[in-house]
Amino acid sequence: MSKKLLYLPCLFFLIILLYFSFGFSLVYGEESEVRGKKSQAEDSLEAAYISLLEAERAGGDISGLVSLLNTALDYYSQADIALRSGKDEEALKLAEKAIEVTNEILEADVSIIVVSEHIEEVRFRNQLIISLGSVFFIIIFGFLGWSRFKDYYLQNMIGLRPEVVSDES
Amino acid sequence: MSLDDWYFVFVSVCLVLILTACIPVIMAFTPSREEPFFALAILGEEGMAEHYYPGDDPNIIVGQLVRWNIFIYNHMGEAQYVAVQVKLLNSTMSAPNSTTCTPSPAPVVYEARRIALDNETLLLPFSWSITEVEQEGNFLNVNSISVNDETVDIHAVAGYGCDYRLVLELWVYDKDLGDFQFGWGYRDERSCTWNQVWFNVISS
Numbered sequence: 001m002s003k004k005l006l007y008l009p010c011l012f013f014l015i016i017l018l019y020f021s022f023g024f025s026l027v028y029g030e031e032s033e034v035r036g037k038k039s040q041a042e043d044s045l046e047a048a049y050i051s052l053l054e055a056e057r058a059g060g061d062i063s064g065l066v067s068l069l070n071t072a073l074d075y076y077s078q079a080d081i082a083l084r085s086g087k088d089e090e091a092l093k094l095a096e097k098a099i100e101v102t103n104e105i106l107e108a109d110v111s112i113i114v115v116s117e118h119i120e121e122v123r124f125r126n127q128l129i130i131s132l133g134s135v136f137f138i139i140i141f142g143f144l145g146w147s148r149f150k151d152y153y154l155q156n157m158i159g160l161r162p163e164v165v166s167d168e169s
Numbered sequence: 170m171s172l173d174d175w176y177f178v179f180v181s182v183c184l185v186l187i188l189t190a191c192i193p194v195i196m197a198f199t200p201s202r203e204e205p206f207f208a209l210a211i212l213g214e215e216g217m218a219e220h221y222y223p224g225d226d227p228n229i230i231v232g233q234l235v236r237w238n239i240f241i242y243n244h245m246g247e248a249q250y251v252a253v254q255v256k257l258l259n260s261t262m263s264a265p266n267s268t269t270c271t272p273s274p275a276p277v278v279y280e281a282r283r284i285a286l287d288n289e290t291l292l293l294p295f296s297w298s299i300t301e302v303e304q305e306g307n308f309l310n311v312n313s314i315s316v317n318d319e320t321v322d323i324h325a326v327a328g329y330g331c332d333y334r335l336v337l338e339l340w341v342y343d344k345d346l347g348d349f350q351f352g353w354g355y356r357d358e359r360s361c362t363w364n365q366v367w368f369n370v371i372s373s
Contacts (some may be wrong), residue, residue: 049250049284050344056248066248066284073282080280081319127193134190142183149179153172 059120072101243285250342260332
C-alpha cells in the first residue's frame with residue numbers, strides 16, 4: 001500500500017512531464033514549420049530575382065515576370081506580418097502562395113533567358129551588319145561622288161579659262 | 170573654293186557619317202558612366218509632398234488613420250530587389266546614419282519588398298494608425314500600430330506622446346552577399362537613403 005502511494009506521485013509527475021513536452025513540441029513544431037516555409041519562400045524569391053536579373057542582362061523583357069514576382073512579394077510581406085501577429089496558419093498559407101507564384105516565375109524564366117540571350121546575339125549581329133554596310137556604302141559612294149564632283153569642278157574651271165584670241169589684223 | 174578645300178569638306182563629311190554609323194556598335198562596348206542611385210520619399214495621401222496628416226494636424230489621435238505613399242525611384246541601371254523598412258522612433262532613439270550608412274537599431278514595424286525595374290518609379294500605399302497606447306505618468310507608451318490593416322505589437326515611449334517619428338529605410342538586396350543591405354555600393358563607395366516624418370500621439 002505504501003509502495004503504491006510512493007509510485008503515485010512519480011506517475012503523476014511523469015504524466016505531467018509527457019503532457020508538457022508533447023504540447024511544447026506541438027506548438028514549437030507548428031511555429032518552426034511556418035518559419036521554415038517563410039524561409040523557403042524567401043530563398044525562392046531571391047532565386048527568382050537573380051534569374052530575372054540574368055534574363056534582363058541578356059536583353060530580355062522581364063516586366064511581366066517582375067509584376068508577377070511583386071505579387072509573390074506581397075504574399076510574403078503579408079505572411080511576415082501574420083507571423084508577427086501570431087496568425088501562424090494564415091502565415092503558412094501566405095508563404096505557400098508566395099512559393100507557388102515564385103515557382104511559376106522560375107519555370108518561365110529558364111525559357112526567357114535562353115530566348116533573350118538569342119535575341120541579344122541577333123540584335124548585336126544585325127547592328128554590326130548595318131554599321132559595317134553603312135561604312136562600306138559611305139566609302140564607295142564617297143569615292144564615286146568625289147570623282148564625279150572633281151570632273152564637274154575641273155570642267156567648270158576649264159570653261160572659265162580665258163581664251164587667247166590671236167589678233168591678225 | 171579651291172579643289173583642295175572641297176576635298177577637305179568631302180573627307181570631313183564622310184568621316185562624320187562613318188562615325189555616326191558606328192555609334193550603336195561603339196555604345197554596345199562602352200559602359201555607362203552615369204552614377205547609379207535610388208530615391209526614397211514619403212508622400213501625402215494624394216501622392217504629393219503635402220498633407221501628411223489628417224487635417225494637416227501633426228497631433229495624431231489613437232485610432233486615426235493616416236494615409237501616405239512611399240515613393241521609390243530606381244536609377245541603378247538594372248532591376249533591383251528592394252525592401253522598405255518602417256521603424257517607429259522617439260526623439261532620443263538613434264536615427265539612421267547617412268555618412269556611415271548605419272541603420273537605426275529600432276525594431277522593424279513593417280517591411281515592404283518590391284522589384285523595381287530600371288528607371289521605374291514605385292508608389293506604395295502606406296496607411297497606418299496608432300491602435301493601442303498606455304499612459305505611464307508623463308510618458309505615453311505606444312503598444313501597437315496598425316499598418317495596411319495589419320496590427321503589429323511595438324513598444325515606443327515618449328514624454329507626453331510628443332516627437333514620435335516614423336523612419337523609412339531603403340534596403341537593397343546584394344546578390345553577392347545573398348542578403349539585404351542598408352543602402353547600395355558603387356565603385357567602393359556606399360550610399361544610402363532614408364526618410365522620416367515627425368508626429369505627436371494623443372491618447373483621446
